[in-house]
Amino acid sequence: MQYIIMDLEWNTAFSKQYDRYINEIIEIGAVKLDENRKVVSTFSSFVRPQIEKKLRSRVKNLTNITNDDVKAGEDFLTVIGDFSEWANSDDVIFLSWGNMDIRVMVDNFKYFNGQSKIPFINYYVDLQDYSMEMLKLSKSQQLGLNNAADILNINLDYLVLHRALTDSEISAKCFEKLYQKEEFEKKIKKCDDRFYEKLFFKPYIISDINDPLVDKSVMNCKCTDCGNIAKRLDNWKFINGSFRAFFVCKNCNIKMRANIQFKKYYERVNIRKSIIKMERKPANPND
Ligand SMILES: [Zn+2]
Known part of the structure; x- marks a missing residue:
């Protein structure tokens, strides 16, 4: 078993053809680790943009990548061909820091050759998700790669940040520090149809009270x-993302407002309920 930790840089490009923005990949970086998680090989390549040739200044500032750098690169399908050849194995687990890179890569595949899956990735682990679990951090916060490196005392001085290869090298160091066989194996996902369905599922708030998912x-x-x-x-009325109604308790003669929200995630419906006691009228001083 080998591991490939990859990281992408992209430019926000507007596609006239699809009338929407696409995160167009401009750099792919990755490290390959052997079964003992030692680095055995690296991959680093610029990708020549085709949707929008000029990089946004935000991207240039963040990555220090120049228009000339990417202009000298090969196009997406050529680089991805080289990358899959370099990765070259059925017995590889791919990792990335958060699943955004995978989603962006799928989006680029869709754009450039109509494929909706990454053909050479069979197994995947979201390293950010795994690291947050190992560090016992709450899911409500997002652990940035730099913060993780900080927490794990990984020295970043010699590394340039926000470049594909260096970011994957930092990720590899985090992985090395946090690796525990059993915990890690629980996180391995097979990249089947269900994996992609879940990857692109957008959680939504249910607004129709007759929806069968409303409990x-x-x-x-x-x-x-x-x-x-x-x-x-x-x-019940649907207001600001929740169903709302007023109630009265006949015992206590108090009025309450109930708010209930149903939010659909891929595998579950989250229910948030709050009951607020309405202000009682001030007692009449003459009583
Ligand atoms: Zn009561």
């Missing part, structure tokens, strides 16, 4: 004071 059993409101089921006063 009616949670569409209620317990009194914040006594815990009894409160009575609904109006119809």
Whole structure:
């Protein structure tokens, strides 16, 4: 088993043909590790842009890549051909820091030859996701590669950041420090149809109350004071991403507002529910 850790740089290009922006790859960098996770080979190549020939200044500043650099490169299909030849094995696990690079690569494949899968990647691990789990970080934050290197005391002084090869080298060092066989193996994904479906799935908030994914059993409101089921006063309305209705508890004579949001992810529906007690009218001082 070998590992390939790859990193891409891209330019935001506008495709007239598709009337949308595409992240056009301008550099591919990667390191190949043997089964003991020692670097055995590296890959680094510029890609000559075809959708938009000039690089955005943001990209130039971030990467220090120049228009002349990429102009001297080969086109995407040629470089990707070289890359797959270099990678050359069925028994390789591909890794990248976050799955954005994989999505961008698929997008470039779609654009340049109509393929919607990366033909030479059979197994994949999102190294960012794995690292965050190993460092016990919450999923709500995003761990940047530089931060990870910092946490792991990886010395970056000699490395130029935000270039494809150096970023994959830093990723490889993080991987080396965090590797644990059993934990890592749990994260290996086979790149089948389901993998790509999930990769491009966009989570969305459900707005139709009759959607079968709306769990009616949670569409209620317990009194914040006594815990009894409160009575609904109006119809559910969809407002600001949540279903909302007002309730009253006949025991306590208090009014409440319930907000419930259903968000669909690839494999699950997330429910967020809040019940807010409405202000009680101030007591009449004459009573
Ligand atoms: Zn009550």
